[in-house]
Structures are given as C-alpha cells and as structure tokens.
Amino acid sequence: MVKRGGIVSAILCFCHSGNLPTYHGRYLEEENHRIDYLNLKLTRAFRVSIRSRILGFDHEVLSADVFPQFSKLGLVDIEINGHLGVVSPSDSRLNPSDAAAYSVARSQNDLDALTRLWDRHVDELDSDGFPREEFDELITLTQDRHEYLTANPHRSRQMGEVFSQPLLIMRGTRP
Amino acid sequence: MSDGSKEPKETARSGYFEGERLELVWRFAYRPEFVPLLMDYLGVLPQSNVLEVGCGTGFLSRLIAKSVDGVQATGLDTDRASLELGRALVAAEDLEDHVKLISGSAFELPFPDEHFDTVTSQTLL
Numbered sequence: 001m002v003k004r005g006g007i008v009s010a011i012l013c014f015c016h017s018g019n020l021p022t023y024h025g026r027y028l029e030e031e032n033h034r035i036d037y038l039n040l041k042l043t044r045a046f047r048v049s050i051r052s053r054i055l056g057f058d059h060e061v062l063s064a065d066v067f068p069q070f071s072k073l074g075l076v077d078i079e080i081n082g083h084l085g086v087v088s089p090s091d092s093r094l095n096p097s098d099a100a101a102y103s104v105a106r107s108q109n110d111l112d113a114l115t116r117l118w119d120r121h122v123d124e125l126d127s128d129g130f131p132r133e134e135f136d137e138l139i140t141l142t143q144d145r146h147e148y149l150t151a152n153p154h155r156s157r158q159m160g161e162v163f164s165q166p167l168l169i170m171r172g173t174r175p
Numbered sequence: 176m177s178d179g180s181k182e183p184k185e186t187a188r189s190g191y192f193e194g195e196r197l198e199l200v201w202r203f204a205y206r207p208e209f210v211p212l213l214m215d216y217l218g219v220l221p222q223s224n225v226l227e228v229g230c231g232t233g234f235l236s237r238l239i240a241k242s243v244d245g246v247q248a249t250g251l252d253t254d255r256a257s258l259e260l261g262r263a264l265v266a267a268e269d270l271e272d273h274v275k276l277i278s279g280s281a282f283e284l285p286f287p288d289e290h291f292d293t294v295t296s297q298t299l300l
Contacts, residue, residue: 001226003289007218011235011297081216087203094203102203105196112196165204167298169216 002174008075009171022110022164027145035145038138042117042130049128050121075172085165089156100153106163107146114139194232194257198264201234201297210242219243223292226251228284229299233261233276240273249291250276251284 002008070078087106089099117125118135126132149156205213219225222245227236230250240248252258261276279285281299 001284001286001288002291002294006289006291007293007295009217009293009295010299011217011295013298079216083205083209083213085204085206098203101199105199109196109200165200167204169213171216171218173218 004174006174007171008070008073008174009169012168012170013166022166027148027161031141031145035138035141038134038141042114042125042135042138045125045128045130046117046121050124070170070172073172074175076175078170078172081169083167083169085167086162087165088160088162090158090160096153096157099157102163103153103156103161104150107149111139111142111146114142194254194260197257198232198234198260205238210238214239214243217295218293219246219295220292221245223247224290225249225293225295226284226286226291228281228294228296230261230276230297231257232264233258233274235295235297236274236276237261237265237268237270240270241268246273248274249286250274251279251281252276253278253280 087094087102089103091099094102114135118139122132122135125135149161217239219239219242221243223243225236225239225246225248227233227239227248227250230236230252231254233248233250236248236250240246250258250261252261255278258276258278265271265274265276277285
C-alpha cells in the first residue's frame with residue numbers, strides 16, 4: 001500500500017489505555033473516580049479481548065497497545081510523539097454557542113461509545129473481565145454526568161470544566 | 176443489570192448522528208499552532224499522496240489538505256453517512272481537487288501496491 005520509503009502513521013487515543021481521565025470538573029468527585037475506574041477496566045477488556053482479535057494482534061500482548069505491531073510490520077525509524085489536547089467551555093476563545101455545543105457533543109460521544117459497545121460486545125466483555133453489572137453502572141453514571149453537564153448551558157461555561165483528549169502519534173518508515 | 180431489569184438508557188441515542196458530533200469535537204482538538212507539528216509527526220510531506228484509513232467525515236484528510244501544499248488526500252471509511260457529510264464539507268471548504276472520500280474497508284484496501292507516500296489514521300486502532 002505504502003511506497004518503499006513511505007510512512008505509516010497513526011494517531012492513537014492513549015487515554016483509552018488508562019492513564020488520564022478525560023473529564024476534569026466539579027461534577028461529583030466520587031462518581032468521577034468511579035467512572036474513571038470503570039472506563040479503564042472496560043477499555044482494557046475491550047482492547048485485549050475484542051480489538052486485538054479484530055485486528056489480528058497477538059492475544060498474549062496484555063497491554064494490547066499497537067506499538068509492538070509497528071516493529072513487527074518491519075517498519076523502521078519509529079517515532080512516538082504525543083499531544084494533550086484540552087478543551088474548556090470556559091476558554092474565552094470559544095464563543096458561548098460553540099462552548100455549549102462542544103459540551104453536548106463531547107458528553108454524548110462518550111455516552112454513545114459506551115452504548116455502541118454494549119450493543120455489539122456486552123456478552124463477550126461480560127465473559128472477558130468486564131461484568132454486565134459494571135457495564136450498566138458505567139452507562140448510568142456516564143448518562144447522569146452527561147445530563148448534569150448539559151442541563152444548563154451556562155454551567156460548563158462558568159465552572160472551568162475541562163475535557164482532555166490525550167493522543168499518541170506514532171510513525172514508522174517502510175524500508 | 177444481568178437480570179435485564181435495567182437496560183442501557185435509550186435516550187443516549189436520540190438525534191443520533193455520530194459523524195456530526197465527532198466533527199465538532201475534532202474541530203477543537205488541535206490548536207492551529209500545533210497543526211504544522213502534527214503534520215511532521217504524521218509524516219505528511221508537500222506534494223505527497225496520503226491515505227487516511229477510517230476517515231469518518233474526513234476531518235484529518237481535510238486538515239492535511241489545508242495544511243500541507245499540494246497534498247492529495249484520500250479518506251477511506253465504511254460509514255456512508257459520515258462520508259456523505261464529509262463530502263459536503265470537502266465541497267464547502269473548496270477542497271475537491273485535493274481530498275477524495277471513498278467507501279471501503281480497512282481490511283480490503285482498494286488500492287494498488289506502493290500507491291501512497293503516507294498511510295495514516297486517527298483513533299482507528
């Protein structure tokens with residue numbers, strides 16, 4: 001596909017490998033911690049049991065990260081960089097309508113990702129380390145936070161809430 | 176719960192069109208001052224032929240075409256609704272000479288060998 005000497009690269013969402021929470025704000029602290037814990041547990045189960053199988057990765061790679069795959073493909077001169085994007089509705093560079101729209105879109109994206117996973121993989125995840133009961137709890141907690149964040153369009157604007165989008169950017173060259 | 180007494184709340188999907196929301200979220204993800212560095216990280220060079228696998232609405236393909244001179248960007252995705260929105264955005268941003276969004280699977284790439292200078296993706300893996 002790529003020419004000799006060409007580059008294969010990817011932007012990867014490393015929050016999903018479990019290091020940084022993607023929401024920082026005044027919503028209930030205990031619920032935030034629980035959401036972060038459950039998100040991490042779900043994502044690990046998904047990456048190991050489902051994504052690795054779909055992509056044909058080695059199942060024994062427990063971290064299920066793609067970094068080893070770049071080397072296995074024979075790519076050289078591998079570079080790994082990162083970008084921590086943050087977006088806050090309180091940032092004065094966003095106009096109020098964009099800020100409100102961002103809060104709704106970001107919250108709903110997080111929720112939709114969960115409901116889509118539920119629809120497609122709940123049985124596999126249940127048998128692979130993420131119980132159905134915890135999946136239910138995570139969806140409910142996320143929906144409650146989504147409703148809190150979007151119930152009043154001025155709230156996010158005033159509270160200094162921050163959504164983060166931590167990314168790894170990886171590249172390698174085809175010899 | 177496992178006894179089926181508490182199913183996921185359906186209201187999460189009201190008005191659902193993921194492509195539109197993702198477009199909005201990505202619009203704020205990269206500040207303008209970071210974009211040249213991002214292009215370097217991704218290995219996108221001027222006048223090159225770039226494939227984005229799993230392009231969705233083609234946000235990254237359009238960003239590449241707007242940021243690097245003479246690039247021909249091709250976005251590939253299986254989601255027709257996202258591709259439709261993406262093509263409208265390509266036209267609205269006057270990028271039709273530089274960005275093509277086509278329907279296809281990452282598992283059956285419809286391109287000849289050694290066709291692209293750079294193959295990239297955004298949160299696909």
